[in-house]
Amino acid sequence: MTAEARARDTATRGARISARDWGYCHPGRQDPSVEGFTLDVTPGERVLLAGPSGAGKSTVLYGLAGLLDDDDGTPAGELIIDGCAPGAPGRAGVVQQDPDAQLVMASVGDDVAFAAENLGLPRDETWRRVEEALLEVGLPQSRHRDVATLSGGEKQRIGLAGMLVMRPGLLLLDEVTAHLDPEGVRRIRDAVISAANQTGATLVIVEHRIEPWIDAVDTLAVLDGTGTVAFRGPARCVHPFHGDPAVREDMARRDLWVPGIDPLAALPRWRRQESPSDARNAPEDMLLEASGLSVSHSASPALTGIDLRVFTRDAISIVGPNGVGKSTLLLTLAGLLPTHGGALRAGPGLHQPGLGRIPDDPWQWRSADLARRIGTVFQDPEHHFMHSSVWEELSAGAQLATMQSSTGSSAGTAEHAADSDTAGRVESMLEALGLSTLAGRNPYSLSGGEKRRLCLGITLIAQPRLLLLDEPSMGQDASTFQAMVQVLRDYLDSGGTIVTSTHDDFLTRGLDGVTLDVSTHQAGCTTDPEAPDSAAGRPPSAQATVPTRRPVPAGRPVPTGSGPAQPGPALPASSASSWLGRRNPLSKVAAALIITIALVCTMDWVSAAVVVVACCGLLAAAGISVGRFLRWVWPFAVGGVLMAWSTAVAGEDSGRVLLNLGYAQVSEGSLALGAALGARAFAIVLPCILLMRTTSPTGLADSLAQDLRLSSRFVLGALAGMNVMGQLSGHWHVLGRALRARGRLSDRGVVARMRLFRNRCFGILVMAIRKASRMAVSMQARGLGSGPRSWARPSVWTPADAVVIGGGTLLAIAALGTATVAGTFTLAW
DSSP, rough: OOOHHHHHHHHTSOOOOEEEEEEEEETTSSOOOOOEEEEOOOOOOEEEEEETTTTHHHHHHHTTOOOOOTTSSSEEEEEEEEOSSSOTTTTTEEEOSOOOGOOOBHHHHHHHHHHHTTTTOHHHHHHHHHHHHHTTTTTTTTTTTTGOOOOOHHEEEEEEEEHHOOOOOEEEEEEETTOOOOHHHHHHHHHHHHHHHHOOOOEEEEEBOOOOTTTSSSSSEOOOSSEEEEEEEEEGGGGGGTTHHHHHHHHHHHHBBBBTTTTTGSOOOOOOOOOOOOOOOOOGEEEEEEEEEEEEEESSSSSEEEEEEEEOOOEEEEEETSSHHHHHHHHHHHTOOOOOOEEEOOOOGOOOSSSSSSSGGHHHHOOHHHHEEEEESSSGGGGSSSSSSSSHHHHHHHHHHHHHOTOOOOOOOOOOOHHHHHHHHHHHHHHTTGGGTTSSSGGGOOHHHHHHHHHHHHHTTTSSSSEEESSSSTTTOHHHHHHHHHHHHHHHHTTTTEEEEOOOOHHHHHTTOOOOOGGGTTTOOOTTTOOOOOTTTTTHHHSSSSSSOOOOTTOOOOOOOOOOOOSSSSSSHHHTTTTTTTTTTHHHHHHHHHHHHHHHHOOHHHHHHHHHHHHTTTEEEEEEEHHHHHHHHHHHHHHHHHHHHHHHHSSOOSSEEEESSSSEEHHHHHHHHHHHHHHHHHHHHHHHHHHTOOOOHHHHHHHHHHSOOOOHHHHHHHHHHHHHHHHHHHHHHHHHHHHTHHHHHHHSSSHHHHHHHHHHHHHHHHHHHHHHHHHHHHHHTTTTTTTOOOOSSSOOHHHHHHHHHHHHHHHHHHHHHHHHHHHHHOBOO
């Protein structure tokens, strides 16, 4: 039997799992995340792994995938898959909760093929498996799409396809539906079950919300707070119609989201207190007013035509499908993004006496003014963290509430535990959110659910008038969800106001809230003004204006569809399909290098002008419009001018003096030297821009590995690094929003601004390291380094590539020859 035949035979059999008192302690932690884990899983069995937040479910999953570092961490007990230790290449595949962390390549086909290449499969077999995997996840026509154009649900399905090409005997899913709307959850579930039916793989699924999976799995395994299996039985035992009532009640006591049992029923009876002026919506109670509001993260609006008024003690849930723009709207209301169109103004309720005067538009507020009035909880909890312990994070938020309104002060400057009043408030918040035992822990070491509760506490303890939450209930078990709802109810009773972006109907009902469906406000979306609003049983005007004060009926979720695509790819399709875009990346690298060497040899403006004119003439061959080209090159043009001027001023004088500045003067010789240096610097950049804008990173990696025989680990590591670096600009802006939301952006003082810049740079470094580590885990999970690697896309050389290299050589010769004829050629050394 050939190796390929053996691989296929193995892939048809589900993996067998045997765990005996297994445990694991992460590096730097004193207490193990998991201990005493014992479980047997038969081949092909489908197991739903549930348990309270922080029980170690994800740690178990990564242990089964062989992705835990036993050199730094401390394992215990025995964990066996098919009689061997975990980690056999291609035997286990894990799909992570964060869809962006598991996408490595630029195009869908290349990304799905990545794991098959790592297993060394032949090219034809690789592409056959890619097509089969895409068909299994319901995206058969997506091979040539750019991953940047995918919605969140599509990214999760592509991540699943990337694991299926390995034909794993064990498929591990780590809360893969946590970020998705109901339709996205259904699609992911159906894709997973279809794949399991096709391959016979063993399934282990980690989820808090188990209802969508209960009919699709065989076994329910429930962990206690330490990772020990406290219950194992048929999944149907908790079915809302066919289950065992005693088991269902027991699971509810273990903090599970038991289908058919409303977690809100365990909370005390509560009705949101109405402010005295609710009946007439008094102007003094209005916090925010939006009129014809359009919001956007880019040049094009995501949502348009939104009319909204937010009053004291309102609880409003912004709903709609993934990708529609809910988070963008929330950030705009929070004063963290400028409006794209229309108007947004703060009402009298946010113009608080004693806190100083503020403009009407929250975007124009100072950071400290914003943080004292509006609190924001981001969807990614790690954007909040700025201190080394949970206690310090909450202490900084508590001290923000006690700040005075002096114009020179900046919010959030406390770095240590404050006075006894602050300490008492921190302890109360820790207890209310179930974080008391974690006060000394680093925030980054918490579980996903614990991080989100901490972020809520950081924001609430600052006592803002208006609280904006982005998917706050993700990763919560039933008990922690109840604690979160109770804390938010107390906040409403104290006079607070909540606007949340959510898919969670339980959260909306728990806050006696109303929904604002923004799907009809999507840019380019047209609706029938006479059509009824099936989402909430109200006329459409209630969505676009003030939501009616009516709770969402139990069991009536808001229907949603698939979200729109995310912003377009970094490499436009016109550039990729152009004549220059189809050429081998190394031929373009060689041409650019030859031109650069020629420009470095001389120091004159004529040779640089020849290169600039030639590059402009190549725009059509590169598929780049003039407008787009100018947007890319203007910063370098400005840099060239500044270089020319500084050299002209500081350079050695020669010839006639043209300008006398007193402290310096510009002569004919210094000006000529400056013009030559500035033009040369600008000309060197242009071929590199044409190269980058017509070459995909994946194509360059293929060429480097196949043509230059560079190490695949080095090439792919560099490719992953390029992906991370390409995202840092966006992270820089995200960190700026987080600092602004927490009142940390100082408007005055050079020292304060330097300290802020240092902290922001450190935050970018931390974010880049964590992003890179997650991508490294994803690449390892897909077999990188498991053995000799194949390449699904061949690096092809054609006669046209010789034309590219020859053209670069001729341009270099023409530039030097023209400068020589013009008499400007000056040898640089």
